[in-house]
Amino acid sequence: MIVGTRKPLAEIQGMVRGARRLLLAGCDTCVAECVAGGRKEVGELAAALMMAFRLSGQEVEIRETSVDRQCIHEFLLEVVEAAAGAEAVISLACGAGVQALAARLPETPVFPALNTQFIGETAERGLWLENCRGCGDCMLGLTGGICPISRCAKSLLNGPCGGAAGGLCEINKAKKFDPEVPCAWLQIYDRLSALGQLERLLELAPPKDWSQGEAGGPRRVLRPDQRP
Amino acid sequence: MSKKPEVVVLACQQALPETGPLVEALEGAGLRARAVPEPCSSKIEAFHLLRLLAVEADCVWVLACPEDACLLREGSRRLGKRLEHAREYLREIGLEPERLNLTRLSPGEPVDLTRLATDMADTARTLGLNPGCRGRGPKKEQPQ
Ligand code: SF4
Ligand code: SF4
Numbered sequence: 001m002i003v004g005t006r007k008p009l010a011e012i013q014g015m016v017r018g019a020r021r022l023l024l025a026g027c028d029t030c031v032a033e034c035v036a037g038g039r040k041e042v043g044e045l046a047a048a049l050m051m052a053f054r055l056s057g058q059e060v061e062i063r064e065t066s067v068d069r070q071c072i073h074e075f076l077l078e079v080v081e082a083a084a085g086a087e088a089v090i091s092l093a094c095g096a097g098v099q100a101l102a103a104r105l106p107e108t109p110v111f112p113a114l115n116t117q118f119i120g121e122t123a124e125r126g127l128w129l130e131n132c133r134g135c136g137d138c139m140l141g142l143t144g145g146i147c148p149i150s151r152c153a154k155s156l157l158n159g160p161c162g163g164a165a166g167g168l169c170e171i172n173k174a175k176k177f178d179p180e181v182p183c184a185w186l187q188i189y190d191r192l193s194a195l196g197q198l199e200r201l202l203e204l205a206p207p208k209d210w211s212q213g214e215a216g217g218p219r220r221v222l223r224p225d226q227r228p
Numbered sequence: 229m230s231k232k233p234e235v236v237v238l239a240c241q242q243a244l245p246e247t248g249p250l251v252e253a254l255e256g257a258g259l260r261a262r263a264v265p266e267p268c269s270s271k272i273e274a275f276h277l278l279r280l281l282a283v284e285a286d287c288v289w290v291l292a293c294p295e296d297a298c299l300l301r302e303g304s305r306r307l308g309k310r311l312e313h314a315r316e317y318l319r320e321i322g323l324e325p326e327r328l329n330l331t332r333l334s335p336g337e338p339v340d341l342t343r344l345a346t347d348m349a350d351t352a353r354t355l356g357l358n359p360g361c362r363g364r365g366p367k368k369e370q371p372q
Contacts, residue, residue, distance in 0.1 A: 009320050043275030047282040048317040051360030055322060 001030035001121070002094040003128045004037060004114035006045070009052055012090060015111040019060070019087035022049070024113070025079045025101060026066035027093035034128050037092030037114050039066035045092065045113060070097030076104050083108055118150070127179070136212030136219065142200055144191035151184035157205040159185030233286040233352040234260035238276070240269040240304075243293045243333040253345035259352055269293065270303025274314040277328050281318075286358040289348055290330045297335060304332065323360050326351060 016022060024042045032038025046062045053060040065082040069075045070093035079101060083089050088109045091098040095116040102110040118130035133150045139157070140147060149155045153171040163170030164183035172180045192198050210216070235254055239247050247263035254261035262284075266272060269292030280288045290311060298304035308330060315325035329351065333339055357364045 009317070040273055040275050043273075044278055044314070044317065047275060047278035048321060050282040050362075051278075051323060052321045054360050054362075054364075 001033055001119070002096070003034045003117045003120045003130070004031050004094050005034075005117060006036055006041070006092075006114055007112070009045075009048060012045075012111070012113055013049065013052055013056075016088045016090060019109075020058075021061045021063075021085055021087045023063050023065060023079075023083050023086040023089045024049075025070065025082070025089055025091045025093070026064075027070040027091075027097050028066050028068050031092060031094060031097075031114060033122060037094075039064075042066050042092055045090075070094075071100050073100060073104065076101055080104050134213065135208070135210070136216070137209060139205060139208075142203060142205060143188045144195060144197070144200070146184055146188045146191055148184050148188065151187070153181070156185065157208055159183075159188070161185075231357070232258060232260050233355070233357055234262070234284065235287045235289055235348055235352050236280050236285040237261065237263040237289045237291060237348075238266050238269075238272055239263055239291040240293055241265050241267060242297075242299060242335040243269070243291045244339060250341055250345060253341055254348060257345055257349035259349055268299050268303055269307045270298065270300045272307055272310070274310045274317075277311065277314040278317060281323075281327055281358060281361060283362050285327075286361060286364075287327050287329065287348070287352040287355060290328075292330060292332050293335055294332045321360060323358070324355055327355055327358060 024046050026032070026037050026039050026042035028038050032041070035041065042064045046064050050060065050062055063082060063086070065079055067075045067078055070079070070091060079089075083105055086108060088111060089101065089105060090111050090113045091101050092113045093101070094114065095112065098110055098112045119132040119134060120128050120130045123129045130150045131147050133147075135149050139149075148157060148159060152159055153169050154161060160183055161170070164186055167182055167186055169181045169183045171177070189198075189201065192200055237247065237250060239250075244250065247265060251261045251263050269290060272290060277288050277290075290307065292304045292307055293299070295305040295308070311328055311330050315328050318325045318327060329348075331344065331347075
């Protein structure tokens with residue numbers, strides 16, 4: 001899922017400066033799971049903005065809506081309807097959702113309420129971890145299902161480095177993490193060991209073709225069989 | 229516009245099954261008061277608290293069971309965390325976090341309503357009207 005965090009209220013207020021009728025649009029999938037942009041968070045932000053605007057002497061009308069996926073056009077019909085009359089829309093989706101909504105609302109400015117952080121998972125209640133960078137050439141098959149690109153601080157393809165201690169990545173020495181960051185390569189070792197596949201570590205991963213990832217410019221997937 | 233501060237009490241029915249006397253005591257102390265019975269404090273979300281402050285209340289007071297006596301095990305403890313999360317919004321806006329409050333009452337034990345109402349009334353009077361609430365509006369609308 002996509003993990004995001006809310007922007008400071010002052011930044012959001014600044015973006016919609018001058019607008020008197022706002023629509024807040026949530027997304028009830030990824031960003032609801034990470035408690036940043038689902039319908040409950042829309043309710044929180046709407047109430048908080050209402051109060052913040054009043055304190056600065058403005059009365060702003062704020063409506064709320066939320067859909068299952070802002071990144072899918074078909075789901076956006078409801079938001080487009082709800083946006084009628086709004087002078088600005090604040091989207092609580094990830095960046096993909098904000099852009100999909102903006103494409104549907106050519107005459108209404110759409111602003112992001114979240115900072116989109118990463119593709120990740122809910123590791124524990126209240127803790128989300130990055131576990132994929134969308135590198136375009138997945139190597140999880142070699143690493144026991146643990147991604148060294150996103151989970152190793154150095155994105156090593158052949159690890160570990162020499163700095164791990166007590167199962168922990170040496171990045172913990174440079175910065176305080178709570179909980180501490182484990183060494184992804186030690187996790188890979190433990191996992192392959194449990195699977196009886198340690199011999200996989202003898203295969204040297206070749207240099208990676210980063211052009212398959214974000215280094216290769218805007219990416220797209222084109223499926224002729226799915227085209228109109 | 230009434231100048232009396234309004235307190236909205238969200239009362240877990242296990243913690244305080246009968247809210248009438250508390251509301252009377254608050255009104256007797258010169259406040260406006262309304263109580264909303266809740267099936268369990270675990271049902272109260274941060275957006276409920278903030279919305280009440282935005283549209284109606286000068287002060288919101290949650291009455292919950294002690295953390296280890298919640299019907300839903302972790303409900304009361306987690307409600308406490310959500311209330312703190314809602315208070316963070318108030319700090320960010322520049323409103324007093326004490327406009328959101330929580331008191332834990334043991335189910336089945338006698339409640340000192342006079343003391344509770346006095347605490348609430350003192351807090352509400354000290355804070356005064358909530359300038360973030362609809363209809364309080366101490367500031368003039370600014371021209372565009
Ligand atoms: S817009 Fe799509 S990708 Fe983004 S948070 Fe919502 S469901 Fe996830
Ligand atoms: S190897 Fe690449 S595609 Fe696979 S999980 Fe890691 S970043 Fe994502």
